[in-house]
Amino acid sequence: MNVRRRRISGIAVTAATALGLGTLSACSSDSSAAGNTDKFDVVASFYPMEYLAEQIGGDHVNVTTLTEPGQEPHDLELSAKQTAQMGEADAVLYLKSLQPAVDEAIAQSDVKTKIDAATLTKLEDHGNVEHDHGGEEHADEHAEEEHSEGGEHSLDPHVWLDPVKYAEIAEGVAKSFEKADPDHAADYRKNAEALAKKLSGLDTAYKDGLKNTATKVFFTNHAAFGYLAERYGLTQEAINGLDPESEPSPARIKELQEEAKADGVTTVFYETLVSDKTAKTLAKDAGLKTDVLDPLEGITDKSKGDDYVAVMESNLKALQAALGAK
Numbered sequence: 001m002n003v004r005r006r007r008i009s010g011i012a013v014t015a016a017t018a019l020g021l022g023t024l025s026a027c028s029s030d031s032s033a034a035g036n037t038d039k040f041d042v043v044a045s046f047y048p049m050e051y052l053a054e055q056i057g058g059d060h061v062n063v064t065t066l067t068e069p070g071q072e073p074h075d076l077e078l079s080a081k082q083t084a085q086m087g088e089a090d091a092v093l094y095l096k097s098l099q100p101a102v103d104e105a106i107a108q109s110d111v112k113t114k115i116d117a118a119t120l121t122k123l124e125d126h127g128n129v130e131h132d133h134g135g136e137e138h139a140d141e142h143a144e145e146e147h148s149e150g151g152e153h154s155l156d157p158h159v160w161l162d163p164v165k166y167a168e169i170a171e172g173v174a175k176s177f178e179k180a181d182p183d184h185a186a187d188y189r190k191n192a193e194a195l196a197k198k199l200s201g202l203d204t205a206y207k208d209g210l211k212n213t214a215t216k217v218f219f220t221n222h223a224a225f226g227y228l229a230e231r232y233g234l235t236q237e238a239i240n241g242l243d244p245e246s247e248p249s250p251a252r253i254k255e256l257q258e259e260a261k262a263d264g265v266t267t268v269f270y271e272t273l274v275s276d277k278t279a280k281t282l283a284k285d286a287g288l289k290t291d292v293l294d295p296l297e298g299i300t301d302k303s304k305g306d307d308y309v310a311v312m313e314s315n316l317k318a319l320q321a322a323l324g325a326k
Helices: 015-019 047-060 080-088 100-108 129-148 163-180 182-209 226-231 250-263 277-286 308-323
Strands: 040-044 061-065 091-094 113-116 217-220 235-238 267-270 289-292
Touching: 040 047, 040 080, 047 061, 047 091, 047 163, 047 182, 047 308, 080 100, 091 100, 091 163, 113 163, 163 182, 163 226, 182 226, 182 308, 217 250, 217 308, 226 235, 235 250, 250 277, 267 277, 267 308, 277 289, 289 308
Parallel strands: 040 061, 040 091, 091 113, 217 235, 217 267, 267 289
Antiparallel strands: none
């Protein structure tokens, strides 16, 4: 994925800036941004990790993020300054396998508390998500294929799009914060409980909102929504599999057109950080609508909501419209 490839400047943009929050304590533009403050300094790899750190840490944390708002996180390249700052932080929170540059920097860093979100819930292999319903045999074949090509996508990393799994990660992050900064453990626990309620409410809204729909199939530009689809009994058909930049073959386009007719699909979803060209081409050829389904890899001024919960609620509305919720 090479969309909007930009080398990030040395200073990480903070959650306060990204979310427009009033927590000025988290906003810093000097060299101590990622460490050496009088708070618990957390470096987050990208937005979903940043959101957890802010929500659970509250007033006790100074959070910086390695991925700028609007940057496609898979493309991240770290500056030497960012890598050095990471070493000064009290904790780093990341999702292993999503951002190879971050994994490498963390492996070499001597940060005391390294929190890998991938270890706090169970990641799954959604196989070649274009053929998600092809059974275990196909998924196994695909896993072997992926491993032979470097294996970076053999487990689907987009786990934050399932509110239930995201809540499991939040619980683990809270425990790590409590252990690393015991003076504020009670507040971390309280904040984590408040976040768990929000995520539980979101899960209920999705369950209720998608219970009765005219179709269960949705088309998307890239295969980010496997966990969400599995949680709520939907079928994701990705035009491009796990790489939103690859062009689908004419045979694939024809197959999707036929499936759209058979399954009553009305909409092709694309996302804010990736080109919508392929989605619009397919939609035009098949007489379908297009809409945004946001994989929440970053919040920008184009996002339909200013934080995780708001954008997930917007995604739910888009899915309800596309699937014909009754």
